[in-house]
Amino acid sequence: MRVVRLGYRLSRAFLHTLSGFWLIRSRFHRLSADAQGQHVNIWARKMLAISGIELVLKGEPLATGPVLLVANHISWLDILVMHSAVYCRFISKSEVKRWPLVGTLATGAGTLFIERESRRDAHRVLHHMVAHLHDGQVLAVFPEGTTSDGLSLLPFHANLIQAAITANVPVQALALRFVDRRTGEVSHAPRFVGDDTLLASMWRTLTARELTAEVTVGAPELARGRDRRAWAGDLQREVQRLRDSD
DSSP, X not given: OHHHHHHXXXXXXXXXXXXXXXXXXXXXXXXXXXXXXXXXXXXXXXXXXXTTEEEEEESXXXXXXXXXXXXXXXXXXXXXXXXXXXXXXXXXXXGGGGSTXXXXXXXXXTOEEEOTTOHHHHHHHXXXXXXXXXXXXXXXXXXXXXXXXXXXXOOOOOGGGHHXXXXXXXXXXXXXXXXXXXXXXXXXXXXXOTTOOHHHHHHHHHXXXXXXXXXXXXXXXXXXXXXHHHHHHHHHHHHHHHHHTO
């Protein structure tokens, strides 16, 4: 039954991916920014449903900016989950742009790409983030910089938090968690960390039964005199508090 479930979900997910690819390549550029955001949100929610994942949103992320969203990072599913909760523009590693289909979808969804090893490119992306925040957009980052085990958090990198300080806009913390609806316990099926491979993570996720993605949303907050490192530390503790409050 697991193999049958996997084949069914994979075929539907592939067709849905192609539909998103066609939309972006054919007419996405002619849509207004609001319409683009709605299409991304609807597409992401349908992809979660195809994958057998229920979205549970606890609280309300700001749907209009300027705001910077920060969240913990567990899985390759996290961007899809957050797009299902609210449309936002992600800051992502530049390699994603070169991935077949995924790179086109990410670019079309407004992702800003960064060369993580390049200090000069970090300054470039920071400049663009500030400009987009001044334009009233919703941006999103994973300050851990990589995936963690979903139980504890890695230290939050402070560099991209500087964009919210420079633009003088709020940051809103979001805690992500995957739960087995049958037991109410944390599910490690979507985890993608350490020795996990993408294929193994996808197999566990797409063959899992009754999987829920929970997004718990905190209150927006301003820096109020904190520098980026102090604020990053406070945001890490807030995400941990939100995650543990479930």
